[in-house]
Amino acid sequence: MGWIKPEDIKQAIGAENIHYRKTSLLCIENPHNRAGGIPLTMDQLRADWEVAKAHNLSVHLDGARLFNAAIALGGNVKSLSRYADTVMVCLSKGLSTPVDSLVAGAEYLIKKARKYRNMLGGGMRQAGVIAAPDIIALTKMVDRLVEDHNTAKLLAEGLDRIEGIKVLNPVKTNMVYIDYSGLGWSDLDWINVCRKLGWKTISGPVTRLCTHYGIEAEDINMFIEGLTELVQSKSMLASLLDLEKN
Numbered sequence: 397m398g399w400i401k402p403e404d405i406k407q408a409i410g411a412e413n414i415h416y417r418k419t420s421l422l423c424i425e426n427p428h429n430r431a432g433g434i435p436l437t438m439d440q441l442r443a444d445w446e447v448a449k450a451h452n453l454s455v456h457l458d459g460a461r462l463f464n465a466a467i468a469l470g471g472n473v474k475s476l477s478r479y480a481d482t483v484m485v486c487l488s489k490g491l492s493t494p495v496d497s498l499v500a501g502a503e504y505l506i507k508k509a510r511k512y513r514n515m516l517g518g519g520m521r522q523a524g525v526i527a528a529p530d531i532i533a534l535t536k537m538v539d540r541l542v543e544d545h546n547t548a549k550l551l552a553e554g555l556d557r558i559e560g561i562k563v564l565n566p567v568k569t570n571m572v573y574i575d576y577s578g579l580g581w582s583d584l585d586w587i588n589v590c591r592k593l594g595w596k597t598i599s600g601p602v603t604r605l606c607t608h609y610g611i612e613a614e615d616i617n618m619f620i621e622g623l624t625e626l627v628q629s630k631s632m633l634a635s636l637l638d639l640e641k642n
């Protein structure tokens with residue numbers, strides 16, 4: 397899950413054809429969000445790199461949550477970046493800064509990236525103030541990601557026990573994908589119930605819940621208990637949703 401197999405890459409590259417653009421770049425996301433935050437291993441990354449290089453493709457690693465992958469695999473971001481020409485990491489997700497992503501690569505590529513950033517209006521002056529939390533992110537927030545992975549597992553276990561909710565992914569990082577269509581609730585009911593229980597969610601019925609800094613095991617347990625109660629008691633649910641309307 398979340399891994400583009402070498403044979404699929406070969407097939408997607410296709411033969412040279414005057415009618416089509418030449419394939420020049422392979423983008424890999426690690427861990428893969430839509431596949432449920434599944435981290436790709438070094439072997440998988442190497443296999444894709446080898447195919448890419450055999451076909452003269454550059455490789456970009458979208459590592460928005462690369463630190464989560466490293467923690468989940470017991471590795472580090474440096475080695476997970478080995479099979480890529482450029483790597484981006486996002487510091488504002490699990491690492492908790494207000495803003496900021498970083499891109500790394502060979503000097504000539506970074507020069508090019510800076511130029512494009514400017515052309516697209518992304519340059520900033522006096523950015524030091526908003527970049528300062530990055531130091532905290534990189535020095536203090538990485539090792540604690542394991543807590544988010546543990547709370548995500550706890551959340552998945554709890555949701556899995558609720559009739560009408562299906563957990564769709566094996567939880568390896570901080571994401572839990574669910575399908576709540578079995579509850580028979582509208583999207584608005586789901587959002588209102590979650591809001592009442594202190595959780596901000598988006599509509600589904602297939603939707604994603606993420607754990608992060610500030611969410612403790614106790615919060616998960618309270619959420620699961622509250623949700624279970626509301627699923628089991630139609631009258632409680634009706635009065636809560638009625639309150640939400642007024």
Ligand SMILES: Cc1ncc(COP(=O)(O)O)c(C=O)c1O
Pocket residue numbers: 425429458460486496497
């Ligand atoms: C998988 C993935 N890649 C890239 C990005 C882009 O991050 P940023 O907007 O900080 O550049 C995001 C942001 O949500 C993401 O989820």
